[in-house]
Amino acid sequence: MEALSRYVTSSGCKIYTFPVRAFPELVANIYLITDGQHRILVDCGSGMNRSNRDLLAGLKAIEERYDEPTGLEKLSAILITHGHIDHFGGLPFVRQFTQAPIGVHLLDRRILSHYEDRVVVASRLLENFLKRAGVRAPDRENLMAMYLFAKEIYHSTPIQISLGENGFQPDSSCSDGISKESQDQSSTIAVLSDRISFYHVPGHCPGQVCLRLDDILLTADHVLSRTTPHQAPESITNNMGLGHYLDSLNKIQALDGIQLALGGHEKPMNDLAGRIREIKRVHDERLEQVLEICYQPKTTADISRELFGPVNNYHILLALEEAGAHVEYLYQRGELVATNLAEIESEPDPVILYQRC
Ligand SMILES: [Zn+2]
Numbered sequence: 001m002e003a004l005s006r007y008v009t010s011s012g013c014k015i016y017t018f019p020v021r022a023f024p025e026l027v028a029n030i031y032l033i034t035d036g037q038h039r040i041l042v043d044c045g046s047g048m049n050r051s052n053r054d055l056l057a058g059l060k061a062i063e064e065r066y067d068e069p070t071g072l073e074k075l076s077a078i079l080i081t082h083g084h085i086d087h088f089g090g091l092p093f094v095r096q097f098t099q100a101p102i103g104v105h106l107l108d109r110r111i112l113s114h115y116e117d118r119v120v121v122a123s124r125l126l127e128n129f130l131k132r133a134g135v136r137a138p139d140r141e142n143l144m145a146m147y148l149f150a151k152e153i154y155h156s157t158p159i160q161i162s163l164g165e166n167g168f169q170p171d172s173s174c175s176d177g178i179s180k181e182s183q184d185q186s187s188t189i190a191v192l193s194d195r196i197s198f199y200h201v202p203g204h205c206p207g208q209v210c211l212r213l214d215d216i217l218l219t220a221d222h223v224l225s226r227t228t229p230h231q232a233p234e235s236i237t238n239n240m241g242l243g244h245y246l247d248s249l250n251k252i253q254a255l256d257g258i259q260l261a262l263g264g265h266e267k268p269m270n271d272l273a274g275r276i277r278e279i280k281r282v283h284d285e286r287l288e289q290v291l292e293i294c295y296q297p298k299t300t301a302d303i304s305r306e307l308f309g310p311v312n313n314y315h316i317l318l319a320l321e322e323a324g325a326h327v328e329y330l331y332q333r334g335e336l337v338a339t340n341l342a343e344i345e346s347e348p349d350p351v352i353l354y355q356r357c
């Protein structure tokens, strides 16, 4: 495997990484952390056939090139950086080979452990957002069908560990699915909780975490080398939204001693603070653009079109959510107001028009 890389932290932990094709147009990075004794898989791809194949091939390549025992049955734990399917969708596949405990932040646990609930409830909230944004019924139906398409590939999987800023914690509220074996493993990985620090960085996803090993930070989808990580309004999901995201960027920008940052997609970053400054600048400019657009009353769908121009397929939904996150941020802070109050008051599913103050 060409794209396999190995990094060594200042205390000698090894971080292996390789890409998997999570979806036809999306490559995601998988990480395997080891201190020589314990092996922790960080993220596991989407669960699509190609993604699962790439995952097995990547682990095999580590074994062949570095003589590191990496079979799925040899894992000590599986950590999921956040509740997006390109990162956790492979869990049911991985579970066939290992009883290693699975960890995720508390705020994304329900997505993984009660997925059917998540899909139904989140779909309704998304549909409400699209109605308020001014997306017409036929377009809305298309977007909802696209949103639900990839949701078929996953089924709920019990979670055994909650990730927090205090490290690993056994998940007491959801003990189903824990075998004696995985409890043993849970105690062995407690050793590693001394070595890995977790930073909760809500915004891109409610339970988004970054993992720090010495001088290397796994930034997951919180900071990426090329793309400005996607934002959606917290009216769809609490603890998302641009306000949370910018606070979380500040939190990571303030870390000292990070020599290398490795994202959930794209390339490694040598200048994490510089990359965070660039991402903040993109959002500042976008907020300015929204205010410019809103000299006249506009719907979120209008604003999305003016910000991003013509886009296709799934990108329409991403653009609407991105625009919605910026509109929400400005509305929460009183820089935009809703102008059609009579309609909002009287109609069952009102479209909201926003204008700058
Ligand atoms: Zn993500």
Ligand SMILES: [Zn+2]
Residues within 6 Å of the ligand: 028, 084, 086, 087, 221, 264, 265
């Ligand atoms: Zn991702």
